[in-house]
Amino acid sequence: MPGLPLEGLRVLDLSMWFAGPMGSRLLADMGAEVIKIESLGHIDPWRGPARVTPILIERMPELASVEKPYNRSAGFNLQNRNKYGITLDLRTGRGKEVFRKLVEISDVVLENYSPRVMESLDIDYPVLTEINPRLIMMSLPALGRTGPDRDHIAFGQTIDCMSGMAYLTGYPGEEPMLQSGLSYGDPLSGMNAAFAVLSALHYRRRTGRGMHIDLSQVEGLISFNADSVMDYTMNGRVRERMGNRHPSMAPHGCYRCRGEDSWVVIAVSSDAVWERFCQALEQPPWTGDTRFSDLSSRYRHQDELDRLIEDWTVQHDHYDVMRILQPADVPAGPVLNARELTEEPHLNERGIFETVTHPEAGTHPYVGMYARFSRTPGSIRMPAPCLGEHNRYVFGGILGMSEEEITELEELGIIGTEALPEQQGGMF
Numbered sequence: 247m248p249g250l251p252l253e254g255l256r257v258l259d260l261s262m263w264f265a266g267p268m269g270s271r272l273l274a275d276m277g278a279e280v281i282k283i284e285s286l287g288h289i290d291p292w293r294g295p296a297r298v299t300p301i302l303i304e305r306m307p308e309l310a311s312v313e314k315p316y317n318r319s320a321g322f323n324l325q326n327r328n329k330y331g332i333t334l335d336l337r338t339g340r341g342k343e344v345f346r347k348l349v350e351i352s353d354v355v356l357e358n359y360s361p362r363v364m365e366s367l368d369i370d371y372p373v374l375t376e377i378n379p380r381l382i383m384m385s386l387p388a389l390g391r392t393g394p395d396r397d398h399i400a401f402g403q404t405i406d407c408m409s410g411m412a413y414l415t416g417y418p419g420e421e422p423m424l425q426s427g428l429s430y431g432d433p434l435s436g437m438n439a440a441f442a443v444l445s446a447l448h449y450r451r452r453t454g455r456g457m458h459i460d461l462s463q464v465e466g467l468i469s470f471n472a473d474s475v476m477d478y479t480m481n482g483r484v485r486e487r488m489g490n491r492h493p494s495m496a497p498h499g500c501y502r503c504r505g506e507d508s509w510v511v512i513a514v515s516s517d518a519v520w521e522r523f524c525q526a527l528e529q530p531p532w533t534g535d536t537r538f539s540d541l542s543s544r545y546r547h548q549d550e551l552d553r554l555i556e557d558w559t560v561q562h563d564h565y566d567v568m569r570i571l572q573p574a575d576v577p578a579g580p581v582l583n584a585r586e587l588t589e590e591p592h593l594n595e596r597g598i599f600e601t602v603t604h605p606e607a608g609t610h611p612y613v614g615m616y617a618r619f620s621r622t623p624g625s626i627r628m629p630a631p632c633l634g635e636h637n638r639y640v641f642g643g644i645l646g647m648s649e650e651e652i653t654e655l656e657e658l659g660i661i662g663t664e665a666l667p668e669q670q671g672g673m674f
Contacts, residue, residue, distance in 0.1 A: 249277060249622065250276055250277025250622050250624055251276045251277055251619065251622050252273055252276040252277040252278040253277040253278075254277075254279075255273065255277070255278040255279065255353050255354070255447070256278070256279045256281070256351065256352040256353050256354070257270055257273055257274070257278050257279070257280040257281070257352065257353065257354040257355075257356060257443075258281055258283060258345075258348055258349065258352050258354065258355045258356070259280050259281060259282045259283065259329065259356050260283050260355065260356065260357040260358075260359070261356055261357055261358040261386075262284075262290040262291060262292065262358065263290070263291060263292050263358070263401075263402075263432070264292065264321070264325065264402060264429070264432035264433070264436070265358055265386060265402070265431070265432045265433070265435035265436045265439070265463060266356055266357065266358035266386060266435075266436070266439065267282075267290070267292070267322075267325040267326055267436070268325050268432065268433055268435075268436025268437070269356060269384070269386070269435070269436040269437070269438075269439030269440045269443070270282070270329065270356050270440075271325050271326065271327065271328065271329070271436070272436065272437065272440040272616070273354075273440055273443065274327070274328035274329050275327075275328055275615060275616070275624050275626075276624055277622075277624070278354075279330070280328065280329040280330065281329070281330045281331075281332060281348070281352075281636075281640055282326055282329045282330065282331045282332070282631060283332055283333075283334050283336075283345070284331070284332075284333050284334075284633065284634075285333055285334060285335045285336065285337075285341075286333050286335065286633075286634075286659060286661075286662050286664065286665055286666050287335065287665075287666045289316055289633060289665045290322060290326075292319055292321050292322040292325070293316035293317070293319050293322045293633070293665075294315050294316050294318075294319045294322075295315060295316070314606065314632070314633070314664070314665075316633060316665055317604075317605075317606040317607065317632040317633060318604075318606055318607045320607075322630060323604060323607055323612075323629065323630040324612060324613065324630075325630075326630035326631065327602065327612065327626050327628065327629055327630050328626060328627050328628060329630065329631060330631060330635075330636040330639065330640060331630070331631025331632065331633065331634065331635050331636050332634060332636055332637050332640045332641070332661065333633060333634040333637060333661045333662055333663070334660065334661055335659065335660045335661075336367050336369065337367065338658075338660055340655065340658065340660050341660050342367070342368070342369060344641070344645070344647075344655070344660075345369060346369075346374075346377055347645055348640075348644075348645065349374050349377050349378050349381060350377055350378055351644070352378070352381070353380070353381070353382060353447070354381070354382045354383070354384060354443055354447075355374060355381060355382075355383045355384070356383075356384040356386075356439065356443070357383075357384070357385055357386075358385070358386045358387065358435075358463075359385075359387065360387050360388070360396070360397050360398070360399050361385070361387055361391045361396050361397060362397050364385070371383045371385075371458040375456060375458075378456070379455065379456060380450060380454065380455070380456045381456040382443060382446045382447060382450065382456050382457060382459070383456070383457075383458045383459065384439055384442065384443050384446075384459045384461065385458065385459065385460055385461065386435055386438075386439050386461040386462075386463055387462065387463070388400035388404070388405060388462070388463050388464060389408075389462055389463075389464055390460055390461075390462030390464075390465065391460045392460070400463075400464075401429065402429020402430070402431045402432040403424050403429050405429065405431030405432075405435075405463050405464050405467055406424070406429055406430055406431055406467070407424065408464045409431060409464050409467035409468045409470075409471055410468065410471045410474060410475070411430055411431075411467060411470070411471050412424060413487070414471070414474060414485060414486075414487055414488075415487065416487040416489070417487060417489035418486065418487055418488060418489055418491075419487075420487065422487065430467060430470070431463050431464070431466070431467040432463075434466060434467055434470060435461070435463040435466050435467070438461060438466045439459075439461055442459050442461055443459070446459055490511075491548065492513070494515075494541075495513055495514060495515050496514065496541060496544040496545040496548050496551065497512060497513075497514050497544065497548065497551050497552060497555055498512070498513045498514065499511070499512065499548075499552055499555075500581060501552070501555055501556045501559040501560075501567075502556055502559060502560055503559050503560060503562055503563060503564040503567060503580075504560055504561060504562055504563055504564075505563065505564075507583075508563065508564045508580075508581075509564060509580070509581035510559055510564040510567040510568060510578060510579065510580050510581065511578065511579055511580075511581060512555070512559075512567075512571065512576070512577070512578045513577040513578070514544075514576065514577075515577075516541065517540055517541055519575070519576055519577075520538075520541070520544070522574040522575055522576055523571065523574065523576045525574060526570055526571050526573075526574040526576060527558060527570075530554075530558070532554045537550065537551075538551055564580035564581065565580050567580070568580055588611060597614065598613060598614055599611040599612065599613065599614060600612050600614040600625060600626045602626050602629050603629065604629040604630065605629070605632060606632060607629075612626055614626060632663070633663055633664070633665060634661060634662055634663035634664075635663070637652065637661050637662075637663070638652060641655070641661070
């Protein structure tokens with residue numbers, strides 16, 4: 247059986263939270279050997295707190311008797327599957343020494359700290375490239391490695407706001423939304439990072455030289471907001487919030503259906519699609535109203551039109567609306583929650599979900615591969631690592647350290663498998 251596309255590539259992953267771990271996860275899914283590095287005093291905050299707290303028990307009663315909640319985080323376990331996990335205190339001389347040995351035999355170092363962190367630890371690119379000139383270093387700080395705001399820190403919501411995306415998110419006349427269910431800057435930054443790493447590796451293959459990649463998460467997200475930027479630079483027009491409306495389609499919206507919190511989206515792009523829409527609804531009287539006779543008229547009277555359409559959709563299940571409109575070539579689809587997604591027949595037929603057993607979190611379906619390679623199909627080969635789970639494999643098996651050396655690092659607190667009690671976690 248052929249190996250995976252990135253088999254033989256070794257990545258040292260220092261990143262935390264969402265963006266960086268997603269970028270390295272995309273590489274791991276395609277076969278790269280990704281080694282996630284944390285310290286006992288600063289675990290990835292997406293793991294959650296080091297100890298079960300009353301607030302955590304109130305939110306998740308099932309964790310009341312759990313000793314290591316940081317090995318059970320859903321978000322962490324998704325974004326860090328297919329990776330090895332080690333602990334290493336990079337603030338210590340011994341920790342840096344071990345890290346440098348790993349750099350010697352690795353292809354990529356990926357980190358998403360603010361620029362001052364790697365410099366203060368004395369393991370920034372000028373230092374690491376002396377150790378390994380072929381090294382690709384991916385840095386994805388919030389605002390890039392240069393400029394007056396280089397050391398500012400940010401979360402995904404902050405990046406959404408600073409990229410202009412949050413300003414466009416919401417309904418006309420209302421305040422902008424901080425985020426719309428997901429911090430878009432995080433996954434987009436992860437995808438940008440993975441692509442940039444592959445581009446640098448292709449360059450290295452041609453030249454033999456590594457490089458340092460400076461990827462600003464804010465700038466990466468601005469590129470997905472470029473149409474509103476160009477609307478201003480070309481037309482002097484600041485695009486405002488539109489809710490579910492569209493600049494050139496009508497009707498275009500999200501409509502309530504039968505049942506609690508049940509919705510469907512419908513998009514009518516032309517007069518021809520409108521005619522098919524009316525026929526699918528069996529021509530109720532209001533479809534002949536002159537206010538809706540053409541696209542420009544419908545656009546001017548969207549409030550009235552949306553109310554009439556919703557009077558029809560509330561009589562139907564959201565899937566039924568799709569089944570009525572799709573055969574008529576009218577774009578429509580149900581708004582699915584997490585339960586409906588995991589039960590969706592089409593997705594399950596395609597095998598998007600894979601069942602994974604984690605030694606502490608248990609057995610659950612996970613979202614699987616994002617692309618299907620005909621010759622080298624990928625899969626979730628191993629669950630996300632428990633804290634320090636692969637210390638002996640990496641330090642002993644890869645670096646060739648003796649059991650005595652590994653034990654000494656444990657006794658010094660440089661490596662281990664239990665987070666320090668004062669460790670503060672983030673989102674569980």
